[in-house]
Amino acid sequence: MDPAAPHPTPSRPDPVEEAVRRIRAHGERVTVARTAVLRVLADAGSYLTADQTFVRVNRAAPGVHRTTIYRALDALERLGLVVQTRMGQDAAAYQLSPSLLGATEPRLHVICRTCGRVDEVAADLLADVAQRLAAENQFTLDPTAVALTGQCTHCATGNRSNSPR
Amino acid sequence: MDPAAPHPTPSRPDPVEEAVRRIRAHGERVTVARTAVLRVLADAGSYLTADQTFVRVNRAAPGVHRTTIYRALDALERLGLVVQTRMGQDAAAYQLSPSLLGATEPRLHVICRTCGRVDEVAADLLADVAQRLAAENQFTLDPTAVALTGQCTHCATGNRSNSPR
DNA sequence: CTGCTTGCAAAGTGTTTGCAGGCCC
DNA sequence: GGGCCTGCAAACACTTTGCAAGCAG
Numbered sequence: 269m270d271p272a273a274p275h276p277t278p279s280r281p282d283p284v285e286e287a288v289r290r291i292r293a294h295g296e297r298v299t300v301a302r303t304a305v306l307r308v309l310a311d312a313g314s315y316l317t318a319d320q321t322f323v324r325v326n327r328a329a330p331g332v333h334r335t336t337i338y339r340a341l342d343a344l345e346r347l348g349l350v351v352q353t354r355m356g357q358d359a360a361a362y363q364l365s366p367s368l369l370g371a372t373e374p375r376l377h378v379i380c381r382t383c384g385r386v387d388e389v390a391a392d393l394l395a396d397v398a399q400r401l402a403a404e405n406q407f408t409l410d411p412t413a414v415a416l417t418g419q420c421t422h423c424a425t426g427n428r429s430n431s432p433r
Numbered sequence: 434m435d436p437a438a439p440h441p442t443p444s445r446p447d448p449v450e451e452a453v454r455r456i457r458a459h460g461e462r463v464t465v466a467r468t469a470v471l472r473v474l475a476d477a478g479s480y481l482t483a484d485q486t487f488v489r490v491n492r493a494a495p496g497v498h499r500t501t502i503y504r505a506l507d508a509l510e511r512l513g514l515v516v517q518t519r520m521g522q523d524a525a526a527y528q529l530s531p532s533l534l535g536a537t538e539p540r541l542h543v544i545c546r547t548c549g550r551v552d553e554v555a556a557d558l559l560a561d562v563a564q565r566l567a568a569e570n571q572f573t574l575d576p577t578a579v580a581l582t583g584q585c586t587h588c589a590t591g592n593r594s595n596s597p598r
Numbered sequence: 599c600t601g602c603t604t605g606c607a608a609a610g611t612g613t614t615t616g617c618a619g620g621c622c623c
Numbered sequence: 624g625g626g627c628c629t630g631c632a633a634a635c636a637c638t639t640t641g642c643a644a645g646c647a648g
Contacts, residue, residue, distance in 0.1 A: 297622050297627060318612080333630050338613065340628090354519055354580070359612060378572050389570050397558055397581075405554050406586040407543050415519075416562075417578040421571040462602060462647050483637080498605050503638065508603090522613090524637060 283310045283368040287349045294347050304329045305340045306364070309350065314375070314386070315361035351412040355379045355386065366412065374412035382423035389416070448475045448533040452514045459512055469494045470505045471514070471529070479540065479553070480518065480526035516577040520544045520551065531577065539577035547588035554581070 284306045288298050308324040309316060316324070322337045341362055344350035349368060353361050355377070366374040376393055379386050398409040449471045453463050473489040474481060481489070487502045506527055509515040514533060518526050520542070531539040538556030545551075563574040 292623095299622070299628060301629075331630085335614080335631080336629055343628090354522065360522065378566065378570065378574070380572075381575060381578065387570060387572065389566065389572070393562055393565060397562060400558060401543065401554065401581070401583070405543065405552060407545075407552065407554075407583055408586075408589045409543070409581060409583040410546060413546065413582040414579065416566070416574060418566070418572055418574040421573075424573045457648095464603065464647075466604075496605085500606080500639080501604055504603075 283364055287344075287364075287368055290349060291344075291347060296343065296347065299340075300329055301325070301332045301336045302340045302344065304332065305337065305344065306349070309362060309364045310368075312363075314388070315353065315355070315363050315377070317359040317361055319359060321362065351410075353377075353413050353415055355415045355417075363412075376411060376414070376416070378416040378418060380420040380423055381417050382419055385420055387420070448529055452509075452529075452533055455514060456509075456512060461508065461512065464505075465494055466490070466497050466501045467505045467509065469497065470502065470509065474515065474527060474529045475533075477528075479551070480520070480528050480542070482524040482526050484524060486527065518542075518578050518580055520580040528577070541576060541579075541581070543581040543583060545585040545588055546582050547584055550585055552585070 284303065287306045288303065291298050291302065304325045305321055307328065308321055312320075312324075318337055318341060319334075321341065322332075322334050325332050325337060341350060341352070345352050345362075349365050350362050351365050351374065353363070355361055363375060371391075374391065376389050376391050377386050378389050394409065394411045394414065398411060401407040401409045449468065452471045453468065456463050456467065469490045470486060472493065473486055477485075477489075483502055483506060484499075486506065487497075487499050490497050490502060506515060506517070510517055510527075514530050515527050516530050516539065518528070520526055528540060536556075541554050541556050541558055542551050543554050559574065559576045559579065563576060566572040566574045
């Protein structure tokens with residue numbers, strides 16, 4: 269409850285501050301909408317869709333238009349501050365870039381095709397794959413943008429009682 | 434050009450015939466639309482979107498409605514005869530199930546985030562990943578449904594002259 | 599004949615665009 | 624103050640749904 273130490277890692281300031289710095293460094297503008305989007309993504313534990321971001325941003329900064337969320341997310345992605353991932357058929361999902369979080373590895377998730385559940389998995393899972401792609405196909409894999417689809421044990425064992433989505 | 438040997442592997446007849454057999458085995462109906470969809474997918478070298486399938490089906494069987502393509506693809510996917518993959522932001526892409534082609538491994542592709550190009554890669558690329566997911570996360574990976582995103586050398590080397598999509 | 603499939607039209611969802619006004623730098 | 628960002632409305636692409644008619648089994 270110490271207001272002076274909101275985070276366990278004081279050495280890493282605030283990802284939002286760092287992001288703002290980088291926006292300026294790129295010569296782009298820091299606006300209420302963009303800052304709010306960054307804050308919301310920073311506070312979110314995992315992926316957020318554009319719509320979820322819209323809802324949360326409007327709690328803190330009412331009046332921000334849905335279109336602006338899309339444009340802000342797009343701009344932040346171009347600046348490398350936000351990463352977009354596609355999971356299944358659904359809306360695109362966004363998270364802060366690992367570089368802002370001090371993480372060397374991005375968060376990696378698997379999604380169950382049947383029940384739609386999302387689980388986090390070992391971040392280095394695709395390390396070998398990335399190396400092989402670089403060597404054999406001259407292709408630089410973006411592990412964050414990869415959505416691994418399949419089935420969780422619960423659904424794979426023929427459990428049909430799950431909500432199909 | 435020998436009409437009696439259209440395929441180098443005569444032991445495997447026609448994926449469409451096999452698919453039709455399985456449709457019947459599941460107690461579902463074999464229709465012109467479904468057969469045409471299967472034929473088109475069988476003849477296609479790689480992924481087809483629903484719309485591409487629609488266009489090609491209508492060349493062979495004019496009058497088939499776009500909605501029917503969606504419903505046919507959905508039905509065939511439920512029967513395990515067709516696999517759907519999402520690539521980037523674009524429309525869903527479909528291919529015949531590997532089980533129909535006698536292949537043990539599905540086709541695997543990488544897509545360049547910048548220029549949108551799709552390349553086929555080694556089919557066993559994700560074998561280790563699948564094993565790890567099974568062991569560590571009790572998760573059955575569906576390699577066919579995975580779209581690997583990243584950048585091709587051409588775009589990664591700062592080449593900005595590409596059509597951005 | 600029974601009811602799964604289809605055609606048609608319309609709605610739905612997620613996302614993008616054009617334009618005028620507003621705010622950041 | 625110049626021009627990037629935004630709000631608003633409309634368009635957009637892809638996909639789904641309701642209903643009546645049609646065809647497979």
